[in-house]
Amino acid sequence: MKRLFTPNLYVALTHYPVINKNGDTIASAVTNLDLHDISRLSRTYGVRAFYVITPLQDQKILVERIVSHWLKGVGAAYNPKRREALELIRISDSIRDVSAHISSSEGQAVKTVATCARTAGDCLSFRRLRAGLKSGAPHLLIFGTAWGLAQEVLDSADHVLEPVTGCTGYNHLSVRTAAAIILDRLTGKDG
């Protein structure tokens, strides 16, 4: 059985730069259920903050409205457990801004770990990342939307995490379910 611990871990969901089906770099639209599912996961696995990254002003306003409904609006009274999760959300322009913000508050450079469904050249294994997290060093786990993170994000991250595989070779999970599996493998109890 794996030992339980609370990692010094941050999560980012990136809407730019990501790629579309044709491999073009785009800014994707925010999906409401991504915010709910990944903030609830973050709360479950002790993630310090959940950054929603988009440079688009209308998308930032959308995220603010959704979060505000559950933090201060009707939703806060209707479902306080949802508030506990969504209060982890921070809105940011770029991965660079998020990294700088975490590094500044931690007093040391955050290790950035990009996730990718494709097998990149030199991937970081779950086992090695788990060991890194146990050292207490701050890590930022970066997820992409649409068809995944743009190559420039993979190139500039400190590490690219090995892809999630099941037992079939099929490798097309939603970002919500991939984030669930990754957070559980890194920090969860496996009874």
Added chain:
Amino acid sequence: MKRLFTPNLYVALTHYPVINKNGDTIASAVTNLDLHDISRLSRTYGVRAFYVITPLQDQKILVERIVSHWLKGVGAAYNPKRREALELIRISDSIRDVSAHISSSEGQAVKTVATCARTAGDCLSFRRLRAGLKSGAPHLLIFGTAWGLAQEVLDSADHVLEPVTGCTGYNHLSVRTAAAIILDRLTGKDG
């Protein structure tokens, strides 16, 4: 490292009988992303079939329309990988019908395993269920929507699986992300 294997596993997503916030038994509405996320998970982890359970005629028609779009409609050409996942979906009236159908086709009684976020009295551990799956016996993993499966489902199942816990005590995941973690713990690779 856990060994990879393809289990003799079926998944059901139940919309009746489930409970609402007040504990009343209700029939919930189908959520489009549940169908996509859980069928993609099922395809990833080698699940034999993904049963969507609702007795409501309008909800069955909705599921048929969604599935048809990706199996035969514009979606089939746009994203063939999505078709490979959604073709695992079967629509059924009740858990009883699903169990009978699987048991008949397998030539032996399927073991039913209900999932629940609350800790029930005598839960089946992930470890024991994983061992059961390795025996090759057919198992049906039952997920609830809304505020979870009605007590009668937990009472009538062969087993209730232990709840998914992270490292914080917060235990309010979406059914999509809970299904992801459970399937990965039962059958996935943990490198």
